[in-house]
Amino acid sequence: MDSGAEGLAQVLGLFRTRGSQTRADVIAATGMARSTVNQRLEALLSAGLLCSAGENASTGGRRAERFAFDADAGRLLVADIGASGLRTALCDLGGRVLAERTEEIPVTRGPEPVLKAVDEHFARLPLPRTGPGGGPALRGVAVSVPGPVEFEAGRAVSPPIMLGWDGFDIAGHVRRRYGVTALVDNDVNVMAFGEHRAGPPGVGHLFMLKVGTGVGSGIIADGRILRGAQGAAGDIGHLPARLEEPPSPGAEPALCRCGNVGCVEAYAGGWAFARDLFPGLADEETVNAVPEALRLLRSGDHHAIRLARRSGRILGEAVAGAVSLLNPAVVVVGGQFALTGEHVLTGIREVVYRRSLPLATRSLVIRPAALGKRSGVIGLAQQLADALFAPSGIAELLPRG
Amino acid sequence: MDSGAEGLAQVLGLFRTRGSQTRADVIAATGMARSTVNQRLEALLSAGLLCSAGENASTGGRRAERFAFDADAGRLLVADIGASGLRTALCDLGGRVLAERTEEIPVTRGPEPVLKAVDEHFARLPLPRTGPGGGPALRGVAVSVPGPVEFEAGRAVSPPIMLGWDGFDIAGHVRRRYGVTALVDNDVNVMAFGEHRAGPPGVGHLFMLKVGTGVGSGIIADGRILRGAQGAAGDIGHLPARLEEPPSPGAEPALCRCGNVGCVEAYAGGWAFARDLFPGLADEETVNAVPEALRLLRSGDHHAIRLARRSGRILGEAVAGAVSLLNPAVVVVGGQFALTGEHVLTGIREVVYRRSLPLATRSLVIRPAALGKRSGVIGLAQQLADALFAPSGIAELLPRG
DNA sequence: GAACTTTTGATTGTCGACGACCAAAAGTAG
DNA sequence: CTACTTTTGGTCGTCGACAATCAAAAGTTC
Known part of the structure; x- marks a missing residue:
């Protein structure tokens, strides 16, 4: 046995x-x-x-x-579901991306439509039809979502921005459809894992900050993903923000989409950036204006750069706290907003190195995501491969039971 | 073998x-x-x-x-060295305290005098003279210090408040003297570990806050102590504080003994409490005034209670951040200041339940240290016993090699 | 007291991991 | 070509873990 x-x-x-x-x-x-x-x-x-x-x-x-x-001994399908977009990939067992697709689709549509879109992606990715002699077989499917996940069960729990997903059994859905090992995790957790594996070996402590439309973080401690008691660890985006200037009298703290006020995300996330860059925009419009705001930032608009830098500093305050608390060896910054130019990253660096304690920052590296937009899909593939090749699962991969 | x-x-x-x-x-x-x-x-x-x-x-x-x-099959000696005091204990292998001693001695005296005091304590604890037939033998010694520790090496690293301890090989010193397994860790880490073990099993995620003269924290994640890359994790005391009232114009942010300004500890630690309770005190005197300040608090002084409650709220802001980031199942509050009445704890609860996210607080328990002032020594003994009975060390305890 | 349960102790054969040994294969240095 | 190195492939005896079996011990129920 x-x-x-x-x-x-x-x-x-x-x-x-x-x-x-x-x-x-x-x-x-x-x-x-x-x-x-x-x-x-x-x-x-x-x-x-x-x-x-x-x-x-x-x-x-x-x-x-x-x-x-032999990374070609099988294939993995992964889907990185973000708040506003979807990235799917066909990977080999080493986590290399062989083919990928992207699509803009808000996660708020609910589980059925979004997972249907994932299925369509998977159908169009050049997966060799898994026959005994027909090329590498599909070994597993992994999905990440932008909210807390009950990891063992593979289901979403109380997601603040994923309407209709609460309690949805994503892993079960996928397993039934593809008949292979299925894995579900939080989107930033898998990014952290991907960047952790891509980095130099021996670095067991990593803090991943994702600044896209929203703000999230993932923690690698002792080489493993830190999930917390309910799988909700890493929620840096909804910490109260520390602002550099005292709030002007009478000004109300920024309303956040989580329902609270004054969150980091409400000042420094992608949608807050769009809101501040295009004043007078209706609330429903801000999220859709993010791509345009990023274009402006990429084009070198001075006002956009100033705002991005300020976002970075606000994020830096929160990251500095995380650094003092977790003492990571490296902070990785990813997400569309942060990866558009160096402005956000510069702002973060500025504050963290000033704020955090000497011992914690002495050899701290703050760097952009080495895998770029693929941190998520690669992290998913890596984690899935780990699960497949764990002692408990390895027997299935060998011939003769 | x-x-x-x-x-x-x-x-x-x-x-x-x-x-x-x-x-x-x-x-x-x-x-x-x-x-x-x-x-x-x-x-x-x-x-x-x-x-x-x-x-x-x-x-x-x-x-x-x-x-x-059989917890009586051996004895452990442990020393919990705090910033201003020392608590030593003789424990059985189950971590029960059989005898203990305390002494007021500032850690700033340096390693030799303080460790000499520890030796004297150990000599006076009723340790049965370890003979082949003369009662349970000494199996190990463990020491905790109020600063970052390079755990594997057993030495202090860049401690902000432990003058003269930087790089001192505490484990080596102890091992040479007693000839048994030696273990050195940070004081709040061992408290966290002690409370973790004392609590219900299955709770893998715990956040320990110590509010004594200073402020520190220890993190248990997935049942293990989270140390970070340099052993400096858990430094919540020197995060910038979030104050409830906007700072009055012209007021300078509070100077902290770490050299920075505006730290949580500089507003909400025991010495800050003493400073605010007895205005006009010289800087060198504040630390010594802490016991008197706690007496006043215990006696029900209204001003002291108000200040303690305020300290709690400031701590609560920092703890709320840690809760969002780490998603612990339980927050344990210990340390002399926090254990003097319920005022500090009440302030913390007030803020954390308001601030942190619903999922993270839904089933979050915030409780005082179940082991009281003994969290540290019991945690030390538990951790030491774990090390002794690990697969790598168990062979030494059996007869015939 | 007889019949049935359950735990305990002892024995035995199988199987896998180990370490030691030997011999063949493949290559280098002279 | 010869002598020496190093890797590789195989065999074999030992030892520990396992599973199965038997028998004795201890106790309950009728």
Whole structure:
């Protein structure tokens, strides 16, 4: 029954994280006996999860054979559902994007229409029709949504901006439709995970800030996603904002779409940026005006730049708090608004390095998302691959039960 | 070499967390074979780590024998070093305090004098002179300090308020002196751990706020202490404070002892409370005036109560941020200032329930430290016991290597 | 007291991981 | 070509975990 699933996962994990390895490398890294390593390698090779990868240069004798994880042994479908848009991708098992599609669709339409759109994307992505000999098979599907997720159950819980999604069993929906492993997570969590994996190994503590239409964050602590008791961790966007100038007398604090007032998002999110850039806009119009606002920012409009920089500083205040609390090694900034020019990032840096404590900032790196707009889909694929290749799931991938 | 250390630790862990168990319980919980369970139990019994604990009521046949972790199989010495005081304890292996001592001594004296004071405490605690037949042996020593700690190395790093401790190898010092396992951690981390273990099982996410002379916090995420990249996580005390009233024009933001201005601690910590309660006090005197200020608060002085309540609200603003970010299941409030009456706690509750998001607060519990002033020492003992009984360390506790 | 339950102790054979050993393969240095 | 290195593939005995079995011990119910 067990038959070394633990060891199989350990060996496979080695190849997934460290790339190609020789037998001797595996023995040194795992501490397993040579005979055991050979057994595991043979099993993984015959399952098609490993492949030969050339030979080492000789060090005086016979050259050592290298093996590598075969990312082409299967395919993953992922859907990164944002507040206002959708990005889907076909990935290999290593999390590389082979093909992708995007679409503008507000998540507020509700689960059925949005997941139907996802299905259409998946149908049009060039997934090889999964036959026994017809190319790599589909191994799993992963979906992220812009709100809290009860991770084990794969369902959305009390999402503030996802009308109609509360309690919807997303994982069940997907699993029924595609008959493979399904995974659901929060959108910023998966971005954080993607950036974490893309970064240098050994960095276990990462803070991801997403500044798109709204503002959210994801936390990697000790290499794992920090979800909190109800899966609601990382909600930095609805913290009360600290403003640089004292509010002018009589001015009311900004109303936020979460129903509260004075949230970070209500001053520094993408929609707040559009609202401030185009005064007099109706409330319903601000969200739709975000793309236009970003165009203006990209074109170098001075007023837009000033506003973006100010957003960055307001965000910086919140991030500085998170840095003091979590002491991450790196802060990654992503999302459409933050990735439009360097203005938001500059504002964030300005405040964080001034505000946070010396020990926490001494070697702190604040950088834009290395994966750009693909942080989410890549993070989804990485997390899904982790789930597939965990000791509990690895048995299914081997032949003969 | 290995000989089932993994399994031994697993079985022992079962008894440590769930109390007394029968053989059948262990088999059900671990999934190990009966023969294996018997082997492990025999080993642990002969090592004196388990003991017999009566029998079950019969369910129709022979009564099942119960076994329990024998907390008296060894002793632990722990020292909880705070900013202004020291609390040491002799504990059993279950973390129960058998004897304790306290002393007022400022940590700023430096490592040698303070650790010498710890040694004197240890010498006076009724530790049975550890002989082969002379009572339970000393198994480990643990120390906590009020500043960031590089946990693996067991040394203090860049502590803001611990002059002269930077880089001091506390664990090495202790290990050399007592020749047993030594563990060093941050004071609030160990309090968080103690409260976490004392609370109901299954609560993996806890936020600990300590309000004593200063202000600090400790984070339990997924059942483990969150330390951050440099061991500096949890520094809530030196976040910029959000004040309820707009600062009066011309008023300068409060100077903090960390060198910055406007920190939470500079408005809501114990020394700030003393400063505001006794205006005109010299800077050097405020810290020493804290006990007197707490006496006044305890006596029901109206002004003191108002100030304490205000401190609570300022702390609440910071805690609300942490709650949104971390989504803990419970917030525990400890420290001398917070434990003097309910005033500070009331202020915190007032703000957190108003400020934080519905999902995060729906089932959030905010409670005072269940272990009172002993959170620290008990947390130290618990953590030390965990380290001793981990798979890597369990071999040393068994006879015959 | 007899029949039935349940726990416990002891034995045995199977299987997988390990480590030691040997021999073949592949290459380098002279 | 020869001697030496290094990797690889295989065999084999040992040991620990497991599962199955049997028998004794302890207790309940009738």
